[in-house]
Amino acid sequence: MKSLIKIIFVFVTSISAYSQDCDSKLLLKTDISNFRVFINDSLEYKDQYEYQLEKGFYNILVMEDSDRWDAGSFSDSFFIDSCETKELILKLSSNVLIDSEPLDVKVFAGDSLLGYTPIIIPKYFNTVTLKKFGYSEREIVIDQRFSKINASLDFIGEAKKENFFDKSLSKVLIGSLITLGAASAYFKLKADDYYDEYLRTGDVKYKDRTNDYDLVSGVTLGLTQINFGFLIYKIFFDN
Template identity: 30%
Template sequence: MMRKNKILNIYLSLLFLLISITAFSQEKDSLKINYSLINSIPQNAPVYFNGGYIGNTPYRFMFGSADSVNGIDVIVKMKGYIDFSFRVVKEDLPLNKTVNLIATGKNPALRDKLVIEKKSSLFKSPRKVVPIVLSSLVAGGGAILGYVFKTQANDYYDEYVNTGDRSKLDKTKKYDLYSGLSLAAFQIGFTCLIYFLLIK
């Protein structure tokens, strides 16, 4: 009985960990590791640090030790919009700034083409939902089936110990194999989930 409870606790802990990982938002993940974010409306605006081009919005960066002395002069500029400039110093970090670019008088039609900030694009590329859902289902299903099969294997083993019936021992081995395969499916699903959610 103690063995069953221990296995159940392990599976439930792993399932809780799986659910917890998927619950964190992308923005919080970045702030945890002290990334700073400069974004703009509309997005895809070139960003310049101390006069040098470094990327387009949304842009993530970490504050280097050399920057902590003088700070960084940031300019966000886009054709047809007024340049937006500001200074970032170490005390401002981690920075999470969204700049609303204003269309110039030469092209007021650009005001109607604003790109609204999308929370799902805070990673370098948007996450693919289908692989994340499928790998979550494989991981969750593998964990649940592993627990069920291991419980059945333990029950058959207890019967074998009490009765000495070899058929119960054979069933124990069969369900232990199923439990191992289910655990392997859980590990593969969990690895795929981490890959599709955090790496790819």
């Protein structure tokens, strides 16, 4: 009887010891030959398909080892039991660049904000929604054949009316008004100077110069008045 108990004890102890020493195994299956594997954000492997793990919960990230901006990636979480062999079949999802007009458009996957355009996202998102204030929403279907998607949103907001004083025309009109006014005043002063000289000397040539400058002053004054009238019209009547 004692011998039987001893045999049973040795058998149970051996099974217990075996179960404690038994590691779990993770097998990766993928058609990608160059890749890097990150397990729980700390363990890093390269081009390895089989892993010995302890019982527990794991996060795994597999990235194609490439300099291409649309290189594929795969992420998953799993629990592995003692002595279990778990197989993961990886289908690496490449990336897609989403650009838009206008820029800085919000990109949503469901209710989750992924970021703002231009943005690179994995192709495993079947659809995304583009949103921007003042523009119509647009749903984009991710086509696996393309690595870039250009999307345009229709403007539905109220167009901001430009203030007249912010327009180039207003700057031209105001600048012309100032220039013509200054020129008219200058020529009038020159005419007065020559007229004073004519009164002092009686020389007819000063009178002729007075008439010339008076004429030019009158023309520039007339242009100033026309310019001023047009400016008033643009401000108050041309909406």
